[in-house]
Structures are given as structure tokens and as C-alpha cells.
Amino acid sequence: MEYDVVIGLEVHSELKTKSKVFCSCKNEFKGEPNTHCCPVCIGLPGALPIPNKEAVKMTIKAGLAVGSKINDIAIFERKNYFYPDLAKAYQISQAVRPICIGGGVEIENAQGQKKFIRLNRIHLEEDAGKLIHNSKIGGTMIDYNRGGVPLIEIVSEPDMSSAEEAVAYLSKLRNILQYIEVSDCKMEQGSLRCDVNISLKPKGSNELGVRAEMKNLNSFRSVARAIEYEIKRQSRLLDEGEQVVQETRRWDDARNRSFSMRRKEDAQDYRYFPDPDLLPFRIERSLVDEVKSTMPKLRDEKIEYYVNELGLSEYDAKVLTNDLNLVKYFDKVVSYFNKPKFICNFILTTVLKKVKENEESDDLDIPIDPQNFANLMQMYESGKISQAICRDLFDEIWLNNADCQKLVEERGLAQNNNEDEIKSMLQELINEFPQSVQDYKSGNAKALSFFIGQLMKRTQGKANAQIASKLIKEMLD
Amino acid sequence: MEIMNESLENVSKMLADKSISSVELVKASLDAISSTQKYNILHEVCSESALKSATEVDDKRARGEKLSPLAGVPIVIKDNISMKGTYTTCSSKFLENYKSPYNATVVDKLLQAGAIVIGKANMDEFAMGSSSETCAFGVVHNPRNFDYVPGGSSGGSASAVAADQCFGALGTDTGGSIRQPSSFCGVVGLKPTYGLVSRYGVVAFASSLDQVGPITKTVRDNALILDCIAGYDSNEFTSAKHQKESYYQTSFKNSIKGLKIGYAKEFFESLQNQDVVKSIENAIEFFKANGAEIVDITLPHIKDALAVYYVLSSAEAASNLARFDGIKYGVATKEYNDVIDFYFKSRTQGFGNEVKRRIMLGNFVLSSGYFDAYYNKAKAVQNLIISEFADAFNLCDVILSPTAPTSAFKIGEKVNNPLEMYLNDIFTVPVNIATLPAISVPCGVAQNGMPLGMQLIGNRFSESILYNVADYFEKNCYSIRGVK
Secondary structure, three states, rough: EEEEEEEEEEEEEEEOOOOOOOOOOOOOOOOOOOOOOOOOOOOOOOOOOOOOOOHHHHHHHHHHHOOOOOEEEEEEEEOOOOOOOOOOOOEOOOOOOEEEEEOOEEEEEEOOOOEEEEEEEEEEEEEOOOEEOOOOOOOOEEOOOOOOOEEEEEEOOOOOOOHHHHHHHHHHHHHHHHHOOOOOOOOOOOOEEEEEEEEEEEEOOOOOOOEEEEEEEEEEEHHHHHHHHHHHHHHHHHHHHOOHHHHHHHHEEOOOOEEEEEEEOOOOOOOOEOOOOOOOOEEOHHHHHHHHHHHOOOOOHHHHHHHHOOOOOOHHHHHOOOOOHHHHHHHHHHHHHOOHHHHHHHHHHHHHHHHHHOOOOOOOOOOOHHHHHHHHHHHHHHHOOOHHHHHHHHHHHHHOOOHHHHHHHHHHOOOOOOHHHHHHHHHHHHHOOOOHHHHOOOOOOHHHHHHHHHHHHHHHOOOOOOHHHHHHHHHHH | HHHOOOOOOOOOOOHHHOOOOOOHHHHHHHHHHHHOHHOOOOOEEEHHHHHHHHHHHOOOOOOOOOOOOOOOOEEEEEOOEOOOOOOOOOOOHHHOEEEEEOOOOOHHHHHHOOOEEEEEOOOOOOHHHOOOOOOOOOOOOOOEEEOOOOOOOOHHHHHHHHHOOOOOOEOOOOOOOOOOHHHHHHEEEEEEEOOOEEEOOOOOOOOOOOOOOEOOHHHHHHHHHHHHHHHHOOOOOOOOOOOOOOOHHHHOOOOOOOEEEEEEEHHHOOOOEEEEEEHHHHHHHHHHHHEEEEEOOOOHHHHHHHHHHHHHHHHHHHHHHHHHHOOOOOOOOOOOOOOOHHHHHHHHHHHHHHHHHHHHHHHHHHHOOOOHHHHHHHHHHHHHHHHHHHHHHHOOOOOEEEEOOOOOOOOOOOOOHHHHHHHHOOOOOOHHHHHOOOEEEEEEEEEOOOOOEEEEOOOOOOOHHHHHHHHHHHOOOOOOOOOO
């Protein structure tokens, strides 16, 4: 039987505020366990929360970026449940009156078709601590550093119908959150997390099927694979006339399958109620306007800028702007060395290839200091170093971020652009390899590359390849 | 130890004119504490730190530094108020070994003023109770008669003042926990307007109702302590941005001419106890004779306040006390099968029956399917009660009622009947529900020889009016001081 797939996503994203959401502890990913903690975020008796205005502003910013309506009165509520990583045994969250309501994002599939994914809400809440299983002591330790870190939960409507759409949506959302600089959105570090709700219904039917919720999805790839798996699992059940049960399932990336975590009957009653320590708070229009005025350029505007002002092709601009880290890196490098097209070409070929070789994750990080990278580009562009040397240097400084200018000086890697010297070296090669001269004369153009290859070998890549190709042609013709 | 019989106001003057030193005062206080040990008033006596602080204050005074009226004066605080270096047990087995690593804002304020925290007072476990019999470390006895309860939950704080162990105490009041024990012990207790005094560092029972307040020998003493502890606290989101005033300087006018005292018949309809009725009638006669006007008002929904209170306070308590799970501090069971079993056993071992009762009640009213019928309904009735009080205060300045329906009862008399125990708070609870201030002052003695208290309820932030009326009454009509 054929089915329609119905998918909705709940995306959690950690806000990069300076301090935590209800106390003044540092909001930082690093740090020894339990060093960014205070009576408030470890829930000591008597401690009270104070909302972080910056976190509220960032939530508003996220809402504005996706066209949400900002509620004029928002309420913090307590979500009560016991778990060792939850210090107060309740999470301060929002249920009936979140900060943002509605909105949506437009996604595009590989064929260029557009689709609008509606949002239900964005609310602000606090993150929990982390359990660390310690085999040395044979027990579990708790690190509360993450406890109280501000988190927004972005809940979509069930508007997606394939793994591809879900990934496109997630990717678009990440892009937006990065662009407006409210979150790093690193899935590996957990600053972006995603739960997927998925159900199947007979093709064309108006009645929704029973859904399963998928958790523990740590990369775009696992989101896609978990969805594919779940579609197969549910359609097999339905084909065989069985029922899909409402449950939460845990994705196991290594085994490429999911396991049931808990059934609906075991679902907790969270006993939400308004937090009496945090009265309902008014979000003034002026605050929303203030946030609006700080909104940076979104991706579409950035693409326009790259194409119209920097002369990049639309395709290149799109690839470049797919990740805000890349955009920031590119903008920095261009600020040191103003040859955007040249730099863009190198980034989209050599750098991105390197990124893909090096990382399993979806999080883009370039370890070379932008100034250093700009220097490398300048030496290459001006002909001071050859392409071959440039690539070798790039590989090296990727690992150690050594000063590439110094390396060129110390090792004498500067390109030889002296026509006379290159000419005489080429003459030696012509004398040594008469057979190749013969090959060229009889019409084998490859013989030319042989001479260039030999020349590079002898000069350790320092000869200017462009000059050499021009000269060898002249000399043999 | 005649000196311990003095008011805070008087010893403050004596300290200022150096007719006594703080060290002498602290020693006298420690003597008084040890000679009244059998009443089980304090859980912890801070003799060492108290003597050290007293020496510091005396040195400062010798150097001629300008000091606050509380400087060098021994004060007791309730054991649900966090203070570095001391245990904060809330009179619960669960927190028997818990020491807070930080100070509550009110403690910081007391210490900054140079007040000497001499001890931490026993209470009903987690402030749940009206007799101090749910204290995990033994029942507190009423200093006026060993066989009687001191009231609760701030029974230890009120007893410490009544037994002349100190010159003032801090209590907390969620449904009457300052006023009712003050009435039972014959002392003065104020529950301030919600938000006037910081709750930061005070172990929460019901966050939307809890308030810290002073318990003292006299009304003027009470104002001295409130001056120290009141004020906006940026660590508390529900703290009121109310302009700081000196209650001691500005409240006392020595006149009640033209004062309108509200009389709500609803308060008196179910009142059985003739001692209580008579004491209030006396007070009314006195007020009339001294130029005040008695105004009939109506508060139709205060009869529902107790129900509202037990829904809301239990709901908040269930959530507030969930953090006591044994993972980070407190009772942690040694034997368990899994984490759920660990929680279950630790909490079962750590909490007493009354606390368990409220946790179960609170979780019940918050459960899906019951939330609207109980929690939301209670919130709606709360709003009605708030607006009824607001209407009443258009007609009068203060509202008069008994503090409690009876004088102190005997230990063990009501401990097995929670519903009857809950009725103790019938006059005090509406005040918390409506976020108002109220003071309890002694107004007579019942036939069982135990004190009676009168409650004056004011509009929000009208503490100075309450102080003036209470002080006038204390000076000119009835004072229990010296009655032993």
C-alpha cells in the first residue's frame, strides 16, 4: 500500500548568551565539571531564578527571523519530573504562553521546488545538566555546568513528508539561527538537537496515523537515516495489518536502527503550572522594536550582496552562505585581502574538500587563522608561490596554523618567475629527453605536461608553471 | 537576667549609651537559652559566632562608628532561613545535615546591620503545620505553659521571643505561620505585604504566599526589625520595587482619631470561643472610645480561602520540595534497586507525614484532568478574594479579626486530626491569599491562661498604619508584657 508520510520536528537550540538563563553563571561549553554553577542553577534550597533579558531578546530575535508573532505577555511554567540531571526536579519552560507563536520557513528540494513549513511556536526554557557514566568508579557522575543554559524549542507543524524535506528544514533553521547569531547550532556539541515526530497514513487520507517520536539524532545524516528507517518500519507494520503504537524511540546510529524507549502509557504527567517565582512578564513593543533593529542580514540578502557587490556567481554565493561559519570566515579573509572571487574559488574547492575529509560532523570549523589564510591567498594570487606550493602549505598550516609567510621565507619556497632561468632548465630537459620531444612533434600534446612535471620535480614545485608552459611551447614549436 | 526581659528598643538604647555591651547581652542571651532548654525552642545555638560578632560590634562602637539600632542585639531566625556556617534543616530529617553555602538576603541584611544571630529556631517541618508538632527534632513547648503548643509553623521563633531568649526573631508566614504562634505565645508578629521582604535564601514552601516577617516583644521593636529586612532585592523576581521607608521613624502617631476599622461579619459567624469573642469586643469598644469608627464591610468569599490555600500552597509545595531527591544533599537511602526506587525510599525516609500529605495533595491538584477543577478554580477564587479585599479597603483603613479561633491548645490535642488543625489558620490564610500585610498583637488571656491575639489586616504596603494602630492598642489598652 502507498502511504503519505507526515513529519514534524522539535528542534532545541542552545542560546549563546553570556550567562545562564536564570542566574549569572557563565554559559560556556568548556570548563571542568561543576565549575559554572551557583545555588540557583543547582537548585539549592531557597535559591530563586531571575530571567536573563538577553535570552528573552534572543528568543524574540529567533521568532522575528521566522515570522512568528511575539506574545505581549509570556509565562514561565514548571515542567515537573524527576531525573538526576535536573537539579530542581522541574524544568522552567513555557507551555500555554510561549514568547513566539506561529511563523514558518521556506525550504527548497534538490529539484528547486519550494515548500513552506509552518511553525507552531518557539519557547524559552532551561537546559538540564549532563550525566557522565564513569567506568572507573563504576557509577554515574553529574555535571551541572549545562544546567540552566538557555534553550529555545522550535516546534514545527507536521508539514514535512520526507527525510529530504526534514533535513532541508533543519538545515534552513540552523542557517537562520546562525545568521542571527543566537546559537552556534553545533549538533556534535549538542547546541542543536532534534526530535522527529513521524506517522504514516494511507495516500490521500485526511486522518492522521499514530506517530512515533524519534530521539537521539546527533547529525543531519542520522535524522535522514532515522526517518527512512521509521518509514520502512511503520509501512511494514501497516502492510501487515498491524498497529503502529504511540511511543518514543531511540535512534542507534551505530546499529542503524531505532529501539522503543517508552510507550504512551508510560508517558509522564509533567504537571505544568505557572512558576510562582517568575510572574507572567510583559514583552513591551519597544523591546521587540529594539531587537528588530539589531537583526543582521539574512542569507538571502547576503547572497544578493555577494553576487551584486563582490561579483560571485549565484551558485558560489549559495554554497558559501550555506553555513554562517563559512560566511564569517570568508568575510574576514576578504577584509584582509580583497580578492573575493579568487578566495571564494579556493574555499569552495580546496577548503571544503578538506573540511569534508576531516570531519564526520555537520559543524564547520576552519582551523587556520583568517589573516594567515589571507596571506597564503595573497602569495598565491600574486605569483609569489606556485599552486603546488600553495596546496602543500595549505595542508600543513591546516594542521598547525604556522605562519605561512615565514615558512616561505625560511624554506625558500618562493616561486621562480625568472624566464631566463626557467628557459635554461627547460633546455636541459629537452636535451635529456629527446624521445619526449619526438612524441610532442608527432602530435602527442601530453609530452608538454611531462616536461612541466619534470621541471617541478627538479625545482620542488617552485618554478612558475604558467611561465614554464608558455616557454616550453615556444621552445618546441 | 533581668536584661533579657527588656524590649529590643530599650536594649538598643542601652547599647548606644554603652550602659551594656553586646558581649554582655549575648552572654545573657546564651544563659537564657540554656535555662529554657526544655522547651526545645532552638535547633542550633550559634554561641561562638555570636560572641565573635558581639566583640566586633563592641569594638566598632568603641571606635565611635555609627551603628544601626540592631547592632549587637541577639536575634533568632527560623530554621528555614539559609545562613552560611549554620545548619538549615527546616526541622526535617531530610535536611538534618544540610548546611547552606550562602546567606539568605534577610540574613545578609541582619548581619550588615550588626545584629547577632544567636540561634536557629525549630518549626513545623518545612513550615507545614500550626503547632510546631511536626518538627522532626521534637515538639516545641509553649514558654507560657509547658503542656501547650506554641502554635506554628514559626513556633520556635515566637517561643524564643516569649521565653526572653532574644530580643526579636524572624519567622515565615505562608498561611498564618508568624501570626498564629505570636498569638499563642503572647508576642507581636507581622506578616508583611507579599514582596516587601526578600524570600531569597528562604527555603520555599509556597512561593506565591511565603513571606518573612519579624516576631517581637513590642510593636515598636517589630518596626525596628522590619526597617532592617524590608526592601527590593534584585535576586528575587517577585520582590516589590516599593520605596524604602523607615517604619520606626514614621509609623507611630499616638492617635487613632478618624481611623476606619473594618468589621467583616464573615469572620465572626462561625466563631465559637467566648474568650476570643470577648477579647475582640473589648478591643472594638476601646477603638470606638478612642476616636476610631467601626465600619461594616463584607468579604463573602473568605469562607473559601482555606480551600484555596490548601490547593495552591500544596501545589507549589509539591513542586518546591521535589528537589529534595537525595541526589545532591540530604537523606539518601543506602539500599535501592534503581533510580526510581532511590527517590522513593530517600523521600519516604526523609519526610514526615504532614509533608507527605501536602506533597500528595499538591501533585493531585496539578495532575492532568484535575488541574482545571482544582488549581485553576482556586486561582479564580483567589482573584475574587483579592478584589473583595480591595473593595473593603475603599471603606476602611484596617480590618479587625481574631488571629486564631482559640488560644493555644494542649500538645497532642489536634495532632491526629489534620482538618481540625487546618482550621487554626482560618483568619490568617485569607491575608496570604490576598498578598496583604497583617499584624497580630496580644489582646487578652483565655480561661486556660494562654494568651489571645488580635489581627489587624491592612491594604498592600500599609504596614505603617498597622504599626500605629497596634502600638496605640498595646500602649493604651492591653499589654501582656510582664504577665507570666
